[in-house]
Amino acid sequence: MNEMTIIVGSMTYASKAKKALSDVGIRARIVKTDTNYSRGCIYGVTFSNEQFLSAVAELRKQGIQYELIKDR
């Protein structure tokens, strides 16, 4: 699929991350995941592999903390 998912902890932070990425032209969608994760059900944002570096940079710039990065 050539996609990456960044786990952000909660639905609110996933929404915040999606909006932050959308504001800089990175198309992202919110996903729910619980596989191989120690805290139970959790949300993340998924976007194209090619935009990984710019996405991470934008999330850092916005102060949005992410907990885990997963390949899909």
Next chain:
Amino acid sequence: MNPIYLDNAATTFPKPALVKAELMRCVHEYCGNPGRSGHRLSLEAAEQIFTCRGEICSLFHYPSPEHVIFCHNATHALNLSIQCMVVHGSHILLSDLEHNSVFRPIHTLAQRGLVSYDIFPHRGDIIQNLKANLRPETDMVVCTHTSNVSGFTFPIEEMGEFCKERGLCFIIDGAQSAGHLDIDLGRLSFDAFCAPGHKGLLGVQGSGFVILKTRRPLRDFIVGGSGSDSLSAAMPTFLPDRFEAGTLATPAIVSLLEGVRYLQKEGLATIGAQHRSLVRRLSDALAGERGIEVLSVPDNPAGIVSFNIEGVHPAELAEYLDQKNICVRAGIHCSPLAHRSLGTLPHGCVRVSFGPFNRAEDIDCLLEALSARERSP
């Protein structure tokens, strides 16, 4: 014939068309459980709720949507704020215009021996009144922004600075100011700002919120499922999840979203000017009548005109007006402290309160009904 609705301080009615439309769209098309599941309906509901957090931040000039904690109403929001920040053994100050949504939670804490409290007057210099009631153990000030009985508005900017300088927790009840005044929470010093969704913000009943800015240690309030950190026996430590246990009222929150959008489109300045104009028109007319005492503040932006007619029980007058198809509220308005301060106990007064859809003709009908009552044998 549609009633003339003049009870907007209790709940605004009617609602803007888009509020009703989005509420119905939500119920029909996407009302999954927000923040719980991964399917389309759940995600759309959750994203609408996040959008509402953002629109609330935009209206109040506040930067952090995750600090917006949704509640069922302002009373819930105030209980949450007081309970999660109160220091046991401390002393709390509240004003003499507080609604029972502030007075009862604090009085209940005092009854349990957990806090003590004093009530400061709204007349005179507010900061001096606060200073006069300070004790070494004072830790919290809880104050309505605008009184639901008189429309009096407290100087929350100065009060916020006063509290900040002394390390006091400052909780604001914005029940009658949200949607009426342009409130810049980005610049204001405060710990919690509480508001209902169904009054000036024009949503339907069932939503309210706290904007929780505080950096104080927080005590849990209602605990339960949050859709996050679910393997932990404790609530998540991050906002808003820590204080949003249980399913949120999605239909009420999306109606609030559209209510806030309506206010931003129309402009708070325009709506505030309209309220002031209606308040002035009615207050002036009533003040010219013999035997009528106007109790509310002239030109208040909350759109409140409270009055009594000499020798007439407020409840009887409200019932008479209801028969004339005019909706007002009589009695104590859940604010015994305010009525004690205004000298209107035990019966209270009649309160007229305007919303964005009231016009001068509504006042003419009210005045005509009052005149007809005066003329009747």
